[in-house]
Amino acid sequence: MSLLNIRWFKYSSPPAFYPLAGRMIPYFAVAATLLIAAGLYLGFFEAPTDFQQGEAYRIIFIHVPAAWMSMFLYLLMAGYAALALGLNARLSAMMAASLAPTGALFTLIALLTGSFWGKPMWGAWWVWDARLTSELILLFLYIGYLSLQSAIEDRRRADRASAVFALVGVVNVPIIYFSVKWWNTLHQGASISLTKAPAMAHTMLLAMLVMALGFWMYSIAVVLMRVRCVIAEREREAGWMRDRVESD
Amino acid sequence: MHWESLQAFLHMGGYAGYVWGSYGATAALLLLEVWLLKRRAAAFKRKKDEE
Amino acid sequence: MMWLGLLRRELLLVLRHGSDVTAVLFFFVIAVSLFPLGLGAEPNLLRQVAPGVVWVSALLSAMLSLGRLFAADHADGTLEQIVLSPLPLVLSVAAKILGHWLVSGLPLVLLAPLLGLQFDLPVHELGILTLSLLLGTPVLSLIGAIGAALTLGVRGGGVLVAILVLPLYIPVLIFGAGAVTSSAAGLGAQGGLSLVGAMLVLAAVFAPLATAAALRIAME
Numbered sequence: 001m002s003l004l005n006i007r008w009f010k011y012s013s014p015p016a017f018y019p020l021a022g023r024m025i026p027y028f029a030v031a032a033t034l035l036i037a038a039g040l041y042l043g044f045f046e047a048p049t050d051f052q053q054g055e056a057y058r059i060i061f062i063h064v065p066a067a068w069m070s071m072f073l074y075l076l077m078a079g080y081a082a083l084a085l086g087l088n089a090r091l092s093a094m095m096a097a098s099l100a101p102t103g104a105l106f107t108l109i110a111l112l113t114g115s116f117w118g119k120p121m122w123g124a125w126w127v128w129d130a131r132l133t134s135e136l137i138l139l140f141l142y143i144g145y146l147s148l149q150s151a152i153e154d155r156r157r158a159d160r161a162s163a164v165f166a167l168v169g170v171v172n173v174p175i176i177y178f179s180v181k182w183w184n185t186l187h188q189g190a191s192i193s194l195t196k197a198p199a200m201a202h203t204m205l206l207a208m209l210v211m212a213l214g215f216w217m218y219s220i221a222v223v224l225m226r227v228r229c230v231i232a233e234r235e236r237e238a239g240w241m242r243d244r245v246e247s248d
Numbered sequence: 249m250h251w252e253s254l255q256a257f258l259h260m261g262g263y264a265g266y267v268w269g270s271y272g273a274t275a276a277l278l279l280l281e282v283w284l285l286k287r288r289a290a291a292f293k294r295k296k297d298e299e
Numbered sequence: 300m301m302w303l304g305l306l307r308r309e310l311l312l313v314l315r316h317g318s319d320v321t322a323v324l325f326f327f328v329i330a331v332s333l334f335p336l337g338l339g340a341e342p343n344l345l346r347q348v349a350p351g352v353v354w355v356s357a358l359l360s361a362m363l364s365l366g367r368l369f370a371a372d373h374a375d376g377t378l379e380q381i382v383l384s385p386l387p388l389v390l391s392v393a394a395k396i397l398g399h400w401l402v403s404g405l406p407l408v409l410l411a412p413l414l415g416l417q418f419d420l421p422v423h424e425l426g427i428l429t430l431s432l433l434l435g436t437p438v439l440s441l442i443g444a445i446g447a448a449l450t451l452g453v454r455g456g457g458v459l460v461a462i463l464v465l466p467l468y469i470p471v472l473i474f475g476a477g478a479v480t481s482s483a484a485g486l487g488a489q490g491g492l493s494l495v496g497a498m499l500v501l502a503a504v505f506a507p508l509a510t511a512a513a514l515r516i517a518m519e
Contacts, residue, residue, distance in 0.1 A: 044257075045249050055261035059270045066274070085512075105281055109274050116270040120263055140466035147462050151453050160516040161449045165463060168445060168509055172467055175498075179470035182494070186477050186486075218278065225285045232292050 014091050014231045015240040021224040028221035035214030039065075042207035056120045060204070063113040065212035066106045067135060069219060071173075073103035074138065077145075078170035081163035091227075093159035094234070096166060097149055098227040102219050104142035110135050130184040134177045141169040155234060301386045302394055309398025312371075320402050323364045327407055330356035331414045342419055349418035350428060350479035356414075357407050357432055358468050361439035364403035365447045365460055368395060369514070373451055382518055388511040396444045396507065404436030424479050427488045431475040434495045438471045441506035448513035471498055 011017050043061035050057040077099040084093035111132065118127045126132075145162050152158035235241045251257040260267045313320060334352045335345055372378040381391045411432050415425045446464035450456045478491025 056263040062274050113270045116266045144463040175470050179473040183473040229288045
């Protein structure tokens with residue numbers, strides 16, 4: 001059966017997506033493990049020592065991929081939010097809600113590793129550079145989304161309200177980033193960039209990319225796990241859920 | 249990248265605390281996320297079986 | 300005509316409950332005064348932090364006043380009437396936001412020069428500060444309205460609105476306070492002020508739409 005013959009739309013309903021997601025998770029989990037292992041190998045055994053930053057720069061192999069994921073997942077979340085509002089699709093709303101915690105987690109990881117990188121390099125546990133500050137504000141946006149989700153008791157209203165907030169947030173992200181850069185140059189003149197990565201050797205860039213792919217595979221696996229939980233919990237009373245024999 | 253010894257690898261040029269701290273915290277957080285999700289699924293399954 | 304009627308109603312209601320307005324003003328004054336008490340009254344320091352302090356206090360004051368935007372009308376059923384009325388919800392929302400700003404934002408703008416004097420800001424910077432707030436406080440009302448609509452009737456609303464809205468306020472804060480700071484540094488205020496102006500235009504166009512959508516969602 002060719003890919004074109006599969007009626008993809010049938011998977012947009014929770015009862016159909018639930019088992020599909022369950023079957024997909026192991027593949028993404030394995031892919032994540034392999035890619036992260038490969039990335040770690042490249043980062044520690046292929047990439048050379050940096051001339052200026054010594055071995056401390058190796059934090060970059062987590063910091064940058066995590067930052068990329070934090071932004072990518074937010075975009076994805078906003079995309080599903082748009083679908084949820086535009087098409088009134090239940091599953092899209094559930095996907096947006098499932099993406100948020102993982103996105104917030106990667107934002108947190110980016111901030112923590114940024115801090116750990118900053119201390120030896122710049123002497124302080126926090127530096128108000130443009131990238132880190134923007135990342136901090138992104139965390140605030142995630143927190144806002146999650147808070148709104150948990151504060152509203154009516155599920156449908158919670159989904160739609162947080163979808164609106166996600167879209168308002170995504171429009172603001174470039175504005176926020178621009179304003180923080182503006183702020184940085186205003187107050188510090190020559191902009192200090194904490195995350196001014198060392199001149200990239202091939203291997204460094206490759207390691208970062210592989211780690212990023214690994215994080216992406218991990219995110220897919222984890223988000224699918226979460227959306228299955230969300231589907232199960234919300235559809236608990238539905239006929240199809242009650243009839244299911246849990247095979248996993 | 250050739251490390252002179254396991255000692256040198258662990259030492260990370262003096263930055264062991266920062267480097268291993270970062271990797272350790274990241275691993276811990278990611279594993280925590282997976283563990284919490286597994287717990288959530290198991291809790292649901294338990295509740296469902298009780299019904 | 301209906302639109303003006305709605306605006307008039309907003310203003311009348313507020314004048315009837317004048318204490319709401321003065322409470323926000325008092326908060327603004329007190330908040331600004333807290334900073335020298337916390338930081339020490341060294342004149343050079345105060346002059347430097349003045350733009351940020353006044354702006355942050357204005358921001359917090361605006362946020363505190365958001366509760367009044369929709370809550371009262373929601374409680375007595377008027378909001379439902381507004382949503383159902385033939386006047387497009389976007390326009391009704393715009394009227395409410397304008398009314399809100401005239402009562403909660405404009406007073407801050409008028410008070411700001413006096414507070415700036417407490418920090419020994421030079422006259423030129425006082426003018427920039429006032430202008431930046433004149434352009435910026437409407438943005439605060441516009442963006443804040445989205446937050447107020449999203450959290451309508453939600454438990455823990457006040458703090459929740461803050462969590463939602465403060466990150467979105469950050470660009471206006473940066474440009475507004477930055478305009479004054481760069482003026483004081485001799486770099487001119489045009490950059491910052493035009494950026495605040497740009498945000499005002501964007502917010503004026505999009506915020507009422509988002510707010511109307513949020514209101515509909517809240518009232519389903």
